[in-house]
Amino acid sequence: MERRIEVNRNWCKGCRICVAFCPKNVLELDRKGTVVAARPGDCIWCGDCEIRCPDLAITIVREAAS
Amino acid sequence: MERRIEVNRNWCKGCRICVAFCPKNVLELDRKGTVVAARPGDCIWCGDCEIRCPDLAITIVREAAS
Amino acid sequence: MTPTGTVTPTGTGTLHFLQGNEVCAEAAVYAGMRFYAGYPITPSTEIAERLAWRLPQVGGTCIQMEDEIGSLCSVIGASLTGLKGMTATSGPGYSLMQEAVGYAIMAEVPLVIVDVQRGGPSTGLPTHASQGDVMQVRWGTHGDHAIVCLSASTHQDLFEIMIRAFNVSETFRTPVVVLIDEIVGHMREPVRIPDAGEFELTERLLTSVPRDVDYHPYFPREDGRLPMSHFGGEHRYNVTGLYHDMWGFPSDDPRVTNDLIHHLMNKLENRKRDLTFTKEWYTDDAEIMLISYGASARSARHIMEDRRAVGMRMGLIELQTLWPFPGELVRERCRQANYVVVVEMNMGQIVHEVKTAVDRPERVFLANRVDGEMITPVDIKHLVRVIQGKGI
Amino acid sequence: MTPTGTVTPTGTGTLHFLQGNEVCAEAAVYAGMRFYAGYPITPSTEIAERLAWRLPQVGGTCIQMEDEIGSLCSVIGASLTGLKGMTATSGPGYSLMQEAVGYAIMAEVPLVIVDVQRGGPSTGLPTHASQGDVMQVRWGTHGDHAIVCLSASTHQDLFEIMIRAFNVSETFRTPVVVLIDEIVGHMREPVRIPDAGEFELTERLLTSVPRDVDYHPYFPREDGRLPMSHFGGEHRYNVTGLYHDMWGFPSDDPRVTNDLIHHLMNKLENRKRDLTFTKEWYTDDAEIMLISYGASARSARHIMEDRRAVGMRMGLIELQTLWPFPGELVRERCRQANYVVVVEMNMGQIVHEVKTAVDRPERVFLANRVDGEMITPVDIKHLVRVIQGKGI
Amino acid sequence: MAVTDYLRRRFMPHIWCPGCGHGIVLNSLLRAIEKLELEKNDIVMISGIGCSARIQGYVDFHTMHTLHGRALAFATGIKMAWPLLKVIVPMGDGDALAIGGNHFIHAARRNIDVTAIIMNNSIYGMTGGQHSPLTPCGDQATTAPYGTVDSPFDVVRLASAAGASFIARTTTYHAREMTRLLAAAIEHRGFSVVEVLSQCPTYYGRKNDAGDAVAMMEGFRDGTVRIDRKTAETSDGDPGRLDGEAAGTPIGLFRREERPEYCEAYRRRVVEPAMAAGRGESETP
Amino acid sequence: MAVTDYLRRRFMPHIWCPGCGHGIVLNSLLRAIEKLELEKNDIVMISGIGCSARIQGYVDFHTMHTLHGRALAFATGIKMAWPLLKVIVPMGDGDALAIGGNHFIHAARRNIDVTAIIMNNSIYGMTGGQHSPLTPCGDQATTAPYGTVDSPFDVVRLASAAGASFIARTTTYHAREMTRLLAAAIEHRGFSVVEVLSQCPTYYGRKNDAGDAVAMMEGFRDGTVRIDRKTAETSDGDPGRLDGEAAGTPIGLFRREERPEYCEAYRRRVVEPAMAAGRGESETP
Amino acid sequence: MIQRFLFSGTGGQGVITAALVFAEAAVFGEGLNAVQTQVYGPEARGGSARSDVIIADREIWFPKVLQPNVLICLSQLAYDRFSPLVRPGGVTITDPFYVTRWQHATSRALEIPLHETIVALNGGDGLSIQGINMCLLGALSRLIPVVSPESLHNAVERRFPARHRERNLQALEAGTTLVRERVTTF
Amino acid sequence: MIQRFLFSGTGGQGVITAALVFAEAAVFGEGLNAVQTQVYGPEARGGSARSDVIIADREIWFPKVLQPNVLICLSQLAYDRFSPLVRPGGVTITDPFYVTRWQHATSRALEIPLHETIVALNGGDGLSIQGINMCLLGALSRLIPVVSPESLHNAVERRFPARHRERNLQALEAGTTLVRERVTTF
Ligand SMILES: Cc1ncc(C[n+]2csc(CCOP(=O)(O)OP(=O)(O)O)c2C)c(N)n1
Ligand SMILES: Cc1ncc(C[n+]2csc(CCOP(=O)(O)OP(=O)(O)O)c2C)c(N)n1
Ligand code: SF4
Ligand code: SF4
Ligand code: SF4
Ligand code: SF4
Ligand code: SF4
Ligand code: SF4
Numbered sequence A, B: 001m002e003r004r005i006e007v008n009r010n011w012c013k014g015c016r017i018c019v020a021f022c023p024k025n026v027l028e029l030d031r032k033g034t035v036v037a038a039r040p041g042d043c044i045w046c047g048d049c050e051i052r053c054p055d056l057a058i059t060i061v062r063e064a065a066s
Numbered sequence C, D: 001m002t003p004t005g006t007v008t009p010t011g012t013g014t015l016h017f018l019q020g021n022e023v024c025a026e027a028a029v030y031a032g033m034r035f036y037a038g039y040p041i042t043p044s045t046e047i048a049e050r051l052a053w054r055l056p057q058v059g060g061t062c063i064q065m066e067d068e069i070g071s072l073c074s075v076i077g078a079s080l081t082g083l084k085g086m087t088a089t090s091g092p093g094y095s096l097m098q099e100a101v102g103y104a105i106m107a108e109v110p111l112v113i114v115d116v117q118r119g120g121p122s123t124g125l126p127t128h129a130s131q132g133d134v135m136q137v138r139w140g141t142h143g144d145h146a147i148v149c150l151s152a153s154t155h156q157d158l159f160e161i162m163i164r165a166f167n168v169s170e171t172f173r174t175p176v177v178v179l180i181d182e183i184v185g186h187m188r189e190p191v192r193i194p195d196a197g198e199f200e201l202t203e204r205l206l207t208s209v210p211r212d213v214d215y216h217p218y219f220p221r222e223d224g225r226l227p228m229s230h231f232g233g234e235h236r237y238n239v240t241g242l243y244h245d246m247w248g249f250p251s252d253d254p255r256v257t258n259d260l261i262h263h264l265m266n267k268l269e270n271r272k273r274d275l276t277f278t279k280e281w282y283t284d285d286a287e288i289m290l291i292s293y294g295a296s297a298r299s300a301r302h303i304m305e306d307r308r309a310v311g312m313r314m315g316l317i318e319l320q321t322l323w324p325f326p327g328e329l330v331r332e333r334c335r336q337a338n339y340v341v342v343v344e345m346n347m348g349q350i351v352h353e354v355k356t357a358v359d360r361p362e363r364v365f366l367a368n369r370v371d372g373e374m375i376t377p378v379d380i381k382h383l384v385r386v387i388q389g390k391g392i
Numbered sequence E, F: 001m002a003v004t005d006y007l008r009r010r011f012m013p014h015i016w017c018p019g020c021g022h023g024i025v026l027n028s029l030l031r032a033i034e035k036l037e038l039e040k041n042d043i044v045m046i047s048g049i050g051c052s053a054r055i056q057g058y059v060d061f062h063t064m065h066t067l068h069g070r071a072l073a074f075a076t077g078i079k080m081a082w083p084l085l086k087v088i089v090p091m092g093d094g095d096a097l098a099i100g101g102n103h104f105i106h107a108a109r110r111n112i113d114v115t116a117i118i119m120n121n122s123i124y125g126m127t128g129g130q131h132s133p134l135t136p137c138g139d140q141a142t143t144a145p146y147g148t149v150d151s152p153f154d155v156v157r158l159a160s161a162a163g164a165s166f167i168a169r170t171t172t173y174h175a176r177e178m179t180r181l182l183a184a185a186i187e188h189r190g191f192s193v194v195e196v197l198s199q200c201p202t203y204y205g206r207k208n209d210a211g212d213a214v215a216m217m218e219g220f221r222d223g224t225v226r227i228d229r230k231t232a233e234t235s236d237g238d239p240g241r242l243d244g245e246a247a248g249t250p251i252g253l254f255r256r257e258e259r260p261e262y263c264e265a266y267r268r269r270v271v272e273p274a275m276a277a278g279r280g281e282s283e284t285p
Numbered sequence G, H: 001m002i003q004r005f006l007f008s009g010t011g012g013q014g015v016i017t018a019a020l021v022f023a024e025a026a027v028f029g030e031g032l033n034a035v036q037t038q039v040y041g042p043e044a045r046g047g048s049a050r051s052d053v054i055i056a057d058r059e060i061w062f063p064k065v066l067q068p069n070v071l072i073c074l075s076q077l078a079y080d081r082f083s084p085l086v087r088p089g090g091v092t093i094t095d096p097f098y099v100t101r102w103q104h105a106t107s108r109a110l111e112i113p114l115h116e117t118i119v120a121l122n123g124g125d126g127l128s129i130q131g132i133n134m135c136l137l138g139a140l141s142r143l144i145p146v147v148s149p150e151s152l153h154n155a156v157e158r159r160f161p162a163r164h165r166e167r168n169l170q171a172l173e174a175g176t177t178l179v180r181e182r183v184t185t186f
């Protein structure tokens, strides 16, 4: 199982909700005010960011390993 | 104190409510369907007829004796 | 049971002796109406009462809503899913429905509203005769719009007009108002309910676009009609009261909005001919032309027959279509008349349309009555005498 | 703070830079309005917002009701007790108010309704320009009735028109609609709020009948006015939306009902002169007469000034009274014009009244725009070129 | 003053049918007002449309007959404009809870000092016998020829949830109690609701084989259980539901509580501070 | 199906402000539907007018954007006409309980199988920040510059008194729970109400110094107490009132009960008997 | 042929149902045309009741009865109000229990003891007058040769549900008999 | 004199407030006439923002700006849409942080680093742009000789409640300085 944090930068409005509620402080806003996964290695794939994003801009992609 | 049963015959619509709920069976409808106090002597002046008349057609008059 | 008298309606079907309101209900069922929602109001309530009993017998639904607003809204919803829908009310209730009427116009939802008029304004004279809602039907909801309004004066006509109302509403995807009055609504007279098949019924024009292919709920065909797809069915789309594009999604692009409002007006205003229903008597030779509708037309017909019997050249146009107003036809027919007398039970509503339509507006007069009593043949006779300079 | 520019309003009072909606609110307070109830709706909401802040400062009451129906009903109640009352809304809300409008007409309750128009029908274009509610204001409620409707195109005029609205409503015991539009409502421009006393305010005409003497709330004086008594005060009487006698008790006596409806119509229709407010430019020599109102009149004025600068004889009548329609005046002023161009942002509403009023209806043209954008001076210019056979 | 002195005697006899319970409400109401020794001029009665609403024509107060369902909205304007008036709003079950349901819950929420009397005959009387939102499920009505499928509201529970601060239920049979409860409701500062079960022999009675007015009132006598206010309030805070419910419709006083009254709150929390602060020069809201 | 497959992606990003809680409701709702494995074509979403109502534009179901406050009335017609559809009605607090309050209590009374999601941001968002019937007393709004004097409804209690058979409350912070509750509500046969406390940072937040979206969601986290459904139901039958109320707004599932559903009842008790009996020849109703 | 009937009385007597059954009998039994209207309204609550019926062998346009050929009054109020309207040569039918006549000039007047008859039929305390309207129709069918007793009989069967049918037919019958025995026809 | 301004950008930047304060400064500070309008609507939720201001020394009738003399764009969308509308001889003002210019023909173009300036002023993480609108006005007052810095200063004081006043005045000042230092006036 491969996992990754996918941010739809066209949809993200930079509200910081995901940033604030990430238990591992994985996410950050960049200079343009859009989310980036600054510390993806710390991610515990809890999905808290994904379920709370008001813009459906974050997806935790879970793919069966190829 | 003098008391009497006063029926406003123009207002009475003959619904029988006072007749039915008089505890002493004092009242009756006449041939035209209007209430009369048939047995005023039996009246205990409880006022049940007065308060339930939908047409405000019965009054128990209580006058200080002259 | 066939009547042996000379004048009770004849033909196939069954003879009934009904209130006009009951006729509305029966005709609606005949026309295929299967969803009714309403809120009781005098003098229209018998429509709901009969349908509460009648509709379930044919598998339809009749629901009493919490108010008139909810009634029309739920009819709109039901109609979109594919059922022919209807509500009925009187002036006060129709006033309350105005916002939803606009929605039905904007979202192009076929449905029928019966307004059984009573005396207005306000609570007015709930059980008395009036024809005061004619202009309200035309202009009651906010914003530009066109609307269809039909009327009838006899129960047999009413039966047919109700069916036409449903047919027109389905053809043009538009709300149609059937405007009757307390007299026609409450009066009982014989009426024949024809066997199924005697009247042609317009069924909903459904899209031929197959499932999973892009369907445009708001893309008019060349002939102005818009094929529908049952809301909730094969095609997913959007419906809104906002200005919208051909998929039904909101748009404030000026081109889109401009086209939409023109489409909404033109689909009816340009098809007046298909929407004009009238009955005419002696329009070819009439020197005095009466124009009337609804119960008033009964009085007009009465005095016309009466006067013709004494040789007066009187004629009558009974308008069964009030909106869009058949101005062309009225001008045409009134050309040779010396006087035109509009008979209506209000302070003058259709009379203004007639004045605008005809060549010589100064020859148009109003015979009216606004006291809650039905206008009588004698009232009309008196007015005609006055016009003719004979005094009352 | 007096402006040094050439055109900002001058006079006593204070200079402000406000939205038209805010001007409505301030003018109403100036006019003595002390009870406001409303329900928010774009593009009128700023009226309520300003009054929520402003009215309590002068001891007044501003309440947000559960809907538009409740809003107008509570204003009617408050007005009867003696407070000048007002509500404001836009098309959809005004549609909902129709039943209560009829009540205010029937019960002869003075109050002011501001309708800040947006694009319709239905939800339409909530934040865009339109003048589509003109006919609704005239005919929106059921039954025969007359109504007063005023409009304005600049904030300084609007301030004055609001005051006139209250004055008229008090004089005639009638609801008055002030009909503006999204442009005027939302636009900010300088406005002078005059010192108290500069405008005369019409206060309620109170009965001189003493306590315990029979008072007739619905007995018109010779001049058509009906002295009032604060409901809840010295005289007990009845108020109803039914047809009623001079004590306010229901009646369906045909004489009573006939008199009442005629009174309700005539008190306004017969007093048109007192109710007609217009502004005129070059009506004496205009070959092309523009007729307009509200925001459209700003574009009309713009193109008129522009064309006159190049020598074209164009004139303008700005209607500040829309209802009762000042047909006489329009006919009078348009007599010498070659063309009459009605400028409005709808599919043609006032243009029909103009056509009915003038001697040569075939010379009346409509310059309109219905796509949610404000009609521009250039739009009008193009139409005029077309009329003159010059092409676009 | 005699009870009939509060009447506009010239309109009597009233239009209600023989045995109509609405007349008993009128009777009790006038007794309540007599008991409170109120001046005619201090009372405003605002009604909507319905048989029940016609009560306003017969009382010699300031009276207003408004639109179907809207009486409480009119009353809100009147009360806010003139808070010293006693405002009484008699309502039919349809008037109050069908078309007027929204104004009802909002008046309760605001806790405006108005007394709403809901004359519940389980039917639309005025329009001839259609079912109402208080018609018991299964009952007959002209618009429910197969029996109603709608469930009725419980007025007490609805008023309670919406925020009314005085709530009672009684019947025309219990005319003495009605007088007491109406008097208490009128005296209460805040939104008070008194539901009165009232017979419509003409439509509800006839349609449902409920017998004549007398039989229907006997039904009220036998089909109700009186609650003790204390019990009702402390047991669960939900005044409509009683353990005794199975035994019949609970009647009595369900709630009487002090909550800030709306006009008073508006004056104290809005008008007074605003007037004190005066108008800021150029400060916008 | 991926959650975003339920979206009409071409309209994204949506019009809501950054941080608007309504987006989280959209997010949770789509997850609930995904969980239930519903077909897009089986779902109808009917909304009124408001920021919240705009949710309907983004979901790839059958969607209808109606009139302010009237969505439940439209939904009633649709559901009665086509009972097999899943009908979801997202509503703003103003939409549902100001202008739409009457349709709300009547839909609850009828127990029609519709899911009402009340996106409660305590404000009118769409029109720019006026107070709503759910704005806490004393809060600021553009039409309450001195603070509101109105008391708010408690949606749970009101829905309960009116007759809703499924009632829950949650917040945008509790997004997972929201998904669960929405799924349960949609599955429930009867009128189901899910109130979601949702942040409007733009108006409510700014006016009330409530901070940004994050701060407001923290408020939801810290200001709520989860109830245990059993406790809520048995303690007093009044689901809105909790002993724990002082500790914060109760959230969770307050009621899930079986009551006859309206369309079903109409079919069984009216249509089937009527069709079976056929039409009496000359018999009138 | 055209005949205009005005039925009037007070609420509870069923005069409107009488008018309706009468008109139905004309339509279904006699093959005639008929139009029936009535006065609605709050007045109908316990107050006065009125219904107009026009029966004709041709089209009927104006449906109201301004001047009846036959006026039926079961209340004094109705009599006072409507009796002046009767057409010359018309008939006024009253029940002496309810109405004291004062109008003599223009119309023939018939008094029929319907109340007495129905009270006797119902065998009651004098208060139940159920069926008085059908009793009236029975009488009418004998007095006015427009609708036959048979047509009325059928109309009653048609209009009333089974449980009320018998009672109403009896009342109808009683009305027919009553006239035969007690009133001189014309 | 008549000057038409079109302020545009995205929600949250405060361009509408900028337009309003600018117009107020013209009216109260310069004694000129001014009309301000703006685009409302759901689009205003997080979407684009636009406000028109016309300033003149005479009456202003048509209040909308179809072709601005001065166009201010703080978003690419706005620039793409409005820049073709600028009158010949007009000015287009953009911030390079938000807008990449592509329009060259008809109008003079000025780029002002407002974003950079305000971020620096706010000393933040680059995300708080509060005050960017006042910064714009400060710059405008230097670039377009219609409204003086003093008038703007007064207008800001007038418009904002005490707690926000200082911050906005600083931003205004920063805009004025910015132009003096970094942009060539004309
Ligand atoms: C807007 C509107 N809709 C409907 C009506 C018709 N109407 C009048 S009274 C009434 C209901 C009466 O029932 P209720 O309120 O229970 O009073 P009741 O007559 O039973 O005392 C209705 C539906 C109306 N007058 N106005
Ligand atoms: C009849 C009518 N009245 C008023 C409005 C204006 N209006 C639109 S949305 C709204 C309220 C929005 O508030 P809410 O329902 O709480 O939704 P939110 O925007 O907060 O999500 C109002 C008053 C309208 N569109 N129609
Ligand atoms: S929650 Fe969504 S919109 Fe907000 S910052 Fe994170 S990704 Fe962007
Ligand atoms: S999945 Fe959890 S840990 Fe990973 S980024 Fe999202 S919130 Fe943080
Ligand atoms: S209760 Fe009243 S109306 Fe009824 S019978 Fe007795 S006195 Fe007459
Ligand atoms: S007072 Fe009592 S006992 Fe006397 S008549 Fe009335 S009810 Fe009967
Ligand atoms: S119809 Fe019913 S509610 Fe109306 S007056 Fe008659 S008995 Fe009373
Ligand atoms: S205004 Fe409030 S409710 Fe509306 S989108 Fe913005 S944050 Fe959301």
Ligand SMILES: [Mg+2]
Pocket: E050, E092, E093, E094, E119, E120, E121, E122, E123, E124, E125, E132
């Ligand atoms: Mg009732």
Ligand SMILES: [Mg+2]
Pocket: F092, F093, F094, F119, F120, F121, F122, F123, F124, F125, F132
């Ligand atoms: Mg909200």
